[in-house]
Structures are given as structure tokens and as C-alpha cells.
Amino acid sequence: MNYNIAVVRGDGIGPEVVAETIKVLEKVGQKFGHSFHFTDVPAGGAAIDAVGECLPAETVRIAKSSDAVLLGAVGGPKWDNVPGDQRPERALLGLRKELGLFANLRPAMVFDQLADASPLKPEIISGGLDIVVVRELTGGIYFGEKGHKDGGDMGPAAYDVEQYAKGEVRRIAKVAFDMAMKRSRKVTSVDKSNVLESSRLWRRVVAEVAEDYPGVELDNLYVDNAAMQLVRNPRQFDVIVTSNMFGDILSDEASQITGSIGMLPSASLADGNFGMYEPVHGSAPDIAGTGQANPIATILSGAMMLRYTFGLGEEAKSIEDAVNRFLSDGYRTADLCGGAPEAVTTTQCGDLIAANI
Amino acid sequence: MNYNIAVVRGDGIGPEVVAETIKVLEKVGQKFGHSFHFTDVPAGGAAIDAVGECLPAETVRIAKSSDAVLLGAVGGPKWDNVPGDQRPERALLGLRKELGLFANLRPAMVFDQLADASPLKPEIISGGLDIVVVRELTGGIYFGEKGHKDGGDMGPAAYDVEQYAKGEVRRIAKVAFDMAMKRSRKVTSVDKSNVLESSRLWRRVVAEVAEDYPGVELDNLYVDNAAMQLVRNPRQFDVIVTSNMFGDILSDEASQITGSIGMLPSASLADGNFGMYEPVHGSAPDIAGTGQANPIATILSGAMMLRYTFGLGEEAKSIEDAVNRFLSDGYRTADLCGGAPEAVTTTQCGDLIAANI
Numbered sequence: 285m286n287y288n289i290a291v292v293r294g295d296g297i298g299p300e301v302v303a304e305t306i307k308v309l310e311k312v313g314q315k316f317g318h319s320f321h322f323t324d325v326p327a328g329g330a331a332i333d334a335v336g337e338c339l340p341a342e343t344v345r346i347a348k349s350s351d352a353v354l355l356g357a358v359g360g361p362k363w364d365n366v367p368g369d370q371r372p373e374r375a376l377l378g379l380r381k382e383l384g385l386f387a388n389l390r391p392a393m394v395f396d397q398l399a400d401a402s403p404l405k406p407e408i409i410s411g412g413l414d415i416v417v418v419r420e421l422t423g424g425i426y427f428g429e430k431g432h433k434d435g436g437d438m439g440p441a442a443y444d445v446e447q448y449a450k451g452e453v454r455r456i457a458k459v460a461f462d463m464a465m466k467r468s469r470k471v472t473s474v475d476k477s478n479v480l481e482s483s484r485l486w487r488r489v490v491a492e493v494a495e496d497y498p499g500v501e502l503d504n505l506y507v508d509n510a511a512m513q514l515v516r517n518p519r520q521f522d523v524i525v526t527s528n529m530f531g532d533i534l535s536d537e538a539s540q541i542t543g544s545i546g547m548l549p550s551a552s553l554a555d556g557n558f559g560m561y562e563p564v565h566g567s568a569p570d571i572a573g574t575g576q577a578n579p580i581a582t583i584l585s586g587a588m589m590l591r592y593t594f595g596l597g598e599e600a601k602s603i604e605d606a607v608n609r610f611l612s613d614g615y616r617t618a619d620l621c622g623g624a625p626e627a628v629t630t631t632q633c634g635d636l637i638a639a640n641i
Numbered sequence: 642m643n644y645n646i647a648v649v650r651g652d653g654i655g656p657e658v659v660a661e662t663i664k665v666l667e668k669v670g671q672k673f674g675h676s677f678h679f680t681d682v683p684a685g686g687a688a689i690d691a692v693g694e695c696l697p698a699e700t701v702r703i704a705k706s707s708d709a710v711l712l713g714a715v716g717g718p719k720w721d722n723v724p725g726d727q728r729p730e731r732a733l734l735g736l737r738k739e740l741g742l743f744a745n746l747r748p749a750m751v752f753d754q755l756a757d758a759s760p761l762k763p764e765i766i767s768g769g770l771d772i773v774v775v776r777e778l779t780g781g782i783y784f785g786e787k788g789h790k791d792g793g794d795m796g797p798a799a800y801d802v803e804q805y806a807k808g809e810v811r812r813i814a815k816v817a818f819d820m821a822m823k824r825s826r827k828v829t830s831v832d833k834s835n836v837l838e839s840s841r842l843w844r845r846v847v848a849e850v851a852e853d854y855p856g857v858e859l860d861n862l863y864v865d866n867a868a869m870q871l872v873r874n875p876r877q878f879d880v881i882v883t884s885n886m887f888g889d890i891l892s893d894e895a896s897q898i899t900g901s902i903g904m905l906p907s908a909s910l911a912d913g914n915f916g917m918y919e920p921v922h923g924s925a926p927d928i929a930g931t932g933q934a935n936p937i938a939t940i941l942s943g944a945m946m947l948r949y950t951f952g953l954g955e956e957a958k959s960i961e962d963a964v965n966r967f968l969s970d971g972y973r974t975a976d977l978c979g980g981a982p983e984a985v986t987t988t989q990c991g992d993l994i995a996a997n998i
């Protein structure tokens with residue numbers, strides 16, 4: 285089969301981690317007889333530098349006509365003084381909205397070989413940690429009306445509207461329950477329904493969707509409690525489903541408790557099979573070009589692409605197994621060994637994983 | 642001096658922890674020659690049961706005419722089916738708004754004697770942990786307009802408006818900077834200014850206020866990053882200042898990393914000296930009446946009351962020292978020793994701390 289992948293190499297370490305991912309995907313293609321076509325499209329800081337805008341229309345057009353998008357990372361201090369609506373991060377928000385990527389899946393798992401890296405005590409994560417945060421990605425306060433108004437006595441004010449419609453909640457809840465069916469059959473929905481009207485609607489709709497999944501256990505947690513429970517006892521979670529804003533916070537907290545943010549992939553899915561795949565980590569401009577970047581998060585994002593967009597479960601697993609083997613063989617990138625001299629470089633890491641396919 | 646304190650004993654373990662706090666405050670009064678007058682007022686579940694509403698007007702009136710409010714905890718599953726606008730938690734929101742309690746101070750500190758209780762690895766908190774989260778408490782999405790509207794294709798929608806005016810940000814920022822001046826002179830302001838208009842205003846106003854405090858270092862963090870940093874390296878923080886919603890989440894996360902939520906007090910301050918003082922923990926109805934409740938969070942809230950509302954720094958310190966001595970003497974309430982048989986009861990804890998004054 286032929287698969288068309290639009291590639292945003294992006295900024296900082298983005299191009300380096302994407303290069304290794306393409307290397308691994310090509311190896312998978314050879315082995316399993318698929319051909320992956322990669323088309324580079326600019327977005328983020330690189331696009332600002334090249335064409336003066338963070339998300340050129342042509343990028344959106346090509347992304348839409350592709351089967352999937354692979355993205356490295358965008359942004360960096362270089363573009364700190366660019367006006368707000370053209371900051372590199374706007375490219376991410378623009379891609380999410382234009383491509384209808386309403387479901388963001390962020391697995392937070394601890395690799396056995398890297399369990400020591402967690403900031404949590406060993407007894408808290410012993411037995412393993414494997415959570416998926418399902419974050420709503422095209423609604424809520426990110427995309428609600430925003431602006432300025434008069435704040436009365438208190439002077440000029442600014443506002444942002446958090447808003448959810450039933451249909452938006454229903455479709456993200458379905459993604460979470462479908463995911464839970466393939467995992468440990470537990471969904472935790474996180475909201476702030478003791479304060480927010482939008483959360484009350486969220487909670488009601490999630491409960492309705494739950495009725496179609498009698499085999500899945502549903503828990504509701506307030507967001508403040510969820511932030512505590514992730515630190516206190518993260519092993520209680522299987523799938524967490526939540527709004528765009530709460531998901532931003534909780535998925536980063538969940539990533540951090542694994543201690544290996546350089547390992548964590550993500551998928552942003554639209555209706556149907558289309559998706560955008562990117563590492564959870566950022567563009568880390570401080571280590572760009574030094575060979576210290578860990579490409580594994582992006583390589584594993586490539587595996588998610590094979591599984592979720594192309595339906596190639598076996599091929600995806602071959603990548604995950606290759607990463608596991610890399611770790612079990614004792615190799616470590618700089619971030620995983622405190623920069624010890626025996627660290628393998630970004631390229632070596634990609635080579636070793638590709639060789640394991 | 643005479644001090645008038647309105648007391649909301651509240652629900653669950655609330656009355657028990659408040660009783661021990663009053664015991665300790667009376668001992669302080671005797672020793673230092675102050676007289677504290679306590680006036681019980683109903684709020685929360687107890688008020689629903691007694692008079693059919695969670696926050697009777699008389700409670701607000703008496704609270705307003707007092708010098709300070711001491712609150713145990715409100716809420717519990719018993720009132721889960723009460724209509725939304727009369728839920729026990731509404732009493733808290735009502736008190737905050739009616740009393741103008743715009744500044745919520747939540748210290749998250751690790752007691753040397755209890756450092757083991759933290760879920761974080763010892764090397765992460767070694768050297769101690771002492772953060773204050775300054776949370777804006779009467780604005781933002783908690784008190785913005787909320788309601789229902791048509792969500793177009795996606796069906797009926799619900800919304801909540803996050804809103805901040807300059808004056809609101811300015812006064813909470815001042816509280817944070819004043820606090821930092823008495824501590825390690827570092828303020829971290831947390832927002833989501835890469836997405837929210839209200840956060841951009843927040844960040845600008847905080848920067849303006851910072852100009853009046855040249856000796857204080859100001860950092861800005863996005864909320865997702867802050868949630869990560871609290872787990873990765875909490876010792877980087879001194880004072881964190883943030884909005885109502887982000888403060889709800891981050892202060893709970895910060896409390897949890899100490900591992901001793903039964904120890905953590907809070908203060909909610911108005912302009913001037915008026916304040917409401919309450920433990921960070923909830924009403925824990927499951928252990929109400931068993932003698933297992935830890936009254937220390939409330940006792941330490943009493944100490945904050947002496948310091949912030951009454952300006953009695955030495956007296957406040959006498960309580961904090963008495964708590965420290967209790968811990969150093971090896972006493973533990975049930976929550977601090979996994980319910981071991983040698984645990985002291987709520988009353989014994991209050992007696993021992995009062996005796997240390």
C-alpha cells in the first residue's frame with residue numbers, strides 16, 4: 285500500500301527527531317512492503333522565517349490531502365517577539381482546528397527499563413504505569429470567543445469563553461470509551477461541575493455515552509482532585525477524558541510523573557482515520573544540533589500513526605518492540621542518562637531502532 | 642485585646658477539628674492575655690439541614706461584623722442530591738464573594754518530621770519544601786457569566802466566562818509580591834497567555850506590579866509547564882500567583898506533593914485585615930466521629946488568623962512551635978501513621994498541642 289504523509293519538521297530539535305522517525309518508518313515499509321511518501325510542509329517558526337506566516341494556506345491544503353501528518357516540534361524564544369496571532373504555537377492551534385483534530389491521545393507510560401526516572405517513589409509506580417489522557421482538542425476555552433471589555437470599577441478587562449456543546453462532548457467521550465474497551469475498561473472523566481455550567485453539561489453527556497458501554501467503569505473526578513490523584517496514586521487510572529484546558533494541564537502532569545518525557549508520543553485524531561502525530565516534548569532549542577535530542581517520542585508517534593490512521597497494528601508493534609529492545613540492550617540517549625559519556629546520539633538512536641525492526 | 646471570630650464548624654470532621662483549634666486558641670489567649678469570642682454560624686450541609694439553605698443571610702451578616710471567620714469543612718455525599726445552587730460548596734463560594742476574600746494563600750510545606758510522607762523521591766524534596774500558592778479567589782471563571790446557548794450543529798451548549806480586569810490582577814499580584822518580600826523574593830506567575838486573552842492581560846499587569854518590587858524576581862510559566870515543574874522540581878518555587886481556576890488545580894497538586902494534606906492551612910483575605918481561615922482538606926465524612934481526624938491543618942489555620950488578621954506574629958509562632966514540638970515528640974494522628982495503634986486521637990492531638998503553648 286501507498287501512504288501519503290505530510291511532514292512538519294518544525295523548529296529546534298524537530299527536524300532531527302523527524303529524520304530518525306522517517307528512517308524507522310522506511311525500514312518498516314521495506315520489511316512489510318508498504319511505501320510511505322513524505323511531503324515536507326512548513327509551519328511554526330521555520331514557516332515564519334521562510335514565508336512570514338506560521339501556518340501557510342498551502343501547508344493546510346497539503347496536510348488535508350494527505351493521509352496523516354507527522355510533526356516534530358514548533359516554537360522557540362527566537363519568535364518571542366512575533367505578534368500573538370503569528371506565534372509558532374498558533375500553527376498548532378490552526379492545524380488542530382483546520383484538520384478537525386478533536387481527539388488528542390496522550391499515553392503516559394513508564395517503561396520498565398526507565399522506571400527509576402520517575403520523580404515518584406518506586407512503591408507508587410511499582411507494577412507499571414499506563415494511562416492515556418484523551419483530551420478534547422478543538423473546543424473549550426481554546427477556541428471560544430475572546431476579547432476585551434469594560435471591567436467596571438476594576439478597569440479594562442479581558443475574557444475567554446469556555447464552551448462545550450453536547451455533540452462535542454459526545455464524540456470525545458466515545459473515543460475515550462472505545463479506547464477503554466481495548467484497555468482496562470475504566471474511564472475517568474475530569475471536570476469542575478461543582479462550579480462550571482459547561483462541566484455540568486460535560487458530566488451529563490459523558491454519563492449518557494457510558495450507557496452504551498456497560499462493560500466500562502466510569503468515574504467522575506473534579507479537576508483539582510485529579511491533579512492530586514495523579515501524584516498520589518496514578519495507577520488508579522486507565523483512560524482519563526477531559527476538556528481542552530484541563531487536558532493540557534493533566535496530560536503534562538501525567539507525562540512528568542513518568543520521568544521520561546522524551547519517550548512520550550501523541551496522536552490528534554479527526555473523524556475517520558486522519559490524524560496528526562507528534563512527540564509530547566517541545567522544540568528544545570538549547571540542545572538543537574548537539575545530537576542530544578531523544579527521537580523516541582517521535583518514533584513512537586510514528587507507531588501510533590501506523591496503528592490509528594493506517595490500521596497497521598503489527599507494523600506499529602514492530603516499532604514499539606524495536607524501542608523496547610533498544611532500551612533493554614542498555615542504550616540511552618542523553619536525557620535518559622543525565623548526559624553520561626556513553627549516551628548515544630540522536631542519529632545513533634534512530635539507526636539502532638531501525639536495525640531492530 | 643478582644644477578638645470576635647465567627648465559626649463555621651461545618652460538616653463531617655469539621656466540628657471536631659474546629660473544637661481542637663478553639664482549645665488551642667483559648668490557651669494562646671490565656672498565655673498572651675487576649676480574649677477570643679467565638680460565635681457559631683451555620684453554613685454548608687449543616688445549614689441545609691437546619692434552615693434549608695446552605696448560606697443563611699444571618700451567617701453572612703455575623704461573619705461581616707466579626708474580625709475573622711474560622712471554618713472547618715463543608716459538604717459530603719449526604720447533600721449530593723440537593724439542587725446545584727444550594728449545594729454545600731456554594732456556601733464557600735458565597736462566603737468568598739460576600740466577604741470580598743480575593744486572596745487565597747495556600748502554603749504547601751513539608752514538615753521535616755513528615756518528609757517521608759511525600760510521594761516524591763527524597764532527593765527531590767531534600768532540603769525542604771516551602772511554597773505559597775496565592776490564588777485569586779473572587780474572579781475568573783468561577784464568577785464570570787455562565788449559561789446555556791445554542792451550539793449550532795453540535796446541539797445545545799453550556800458556557801462559562803473566564804474574565805479578569807486589571808484591578809483584580811493588580812491587587813492579587815501585590816499580595817504575592819508582598820508575601821515574597823517576607824520570604825525568598827521570588828514570584829512565579831502562572832497563566833496560559835499563549836492561548837488566553839485574559840492571561841495576556843494577567844501577564845502584563847503582573848509585570849507592571851513587579852516594577853514596584855525591584856528586589857523580587859518574577860518568572861512567568863504556562864500552567865501546563867507549572868503542573869509539570871511542581872512534580873519535577875518543586876523546590877524552584879517560592880510564591881506562585883495565579884487565577885482562581887489554575888490556583889484551584891495547582892494548589893491541590895502542591896498540597897499533595899507534601900504528602901501531608903492533613904497538616905495544611907489556608908487563609909482567604911479581603912482588603913484590609915479581614916480573613917477566613919480553613920484547612921485545605923475536606924470534610925472526610927467517612928472518618929467523622931471516629932477520632933481519626935487530624936486537627937493540625939485547622940489549628941495552623943488558626944495561627945494564620947493570628948498573624949494575618951490580628952497581627953499577632955509571636956502568638957502565631959507559638960502555635961506553629963507547639964505543632965512542631967508535637968511532631969518532634971513523636972506523636973502522630975491516624976493519617977500520619979497509616980492508622981497504627983499508637984495514633985493519638987483528634988482530642989488528644991488538640992490537648993497535646995495546647996499543652997505545648
Ligand SMILES: CC(C)[C@H](C(=O)O)[C@@H](O)C(=O)O
Nearest residue numbers: 373374376377532835836865
Ligand atoms: C503550545 C500550546 C498552545 C499547546 C496547548 O496548550 O495545547 C501545548 O501546550 C500542547 O499541549 O500541545
Ligand SMILES: CC(C)[C@H](C(=O)O)[C@@H](O)C(=O)O
Nearest residue numbers: 478479508730731733734889
Ligand atoms: C469546593 C470547591 C468549590 C472549591 C473550589 O473549587 O474553590 C474547593 O475545591 C477549594 O479549592 O476550596
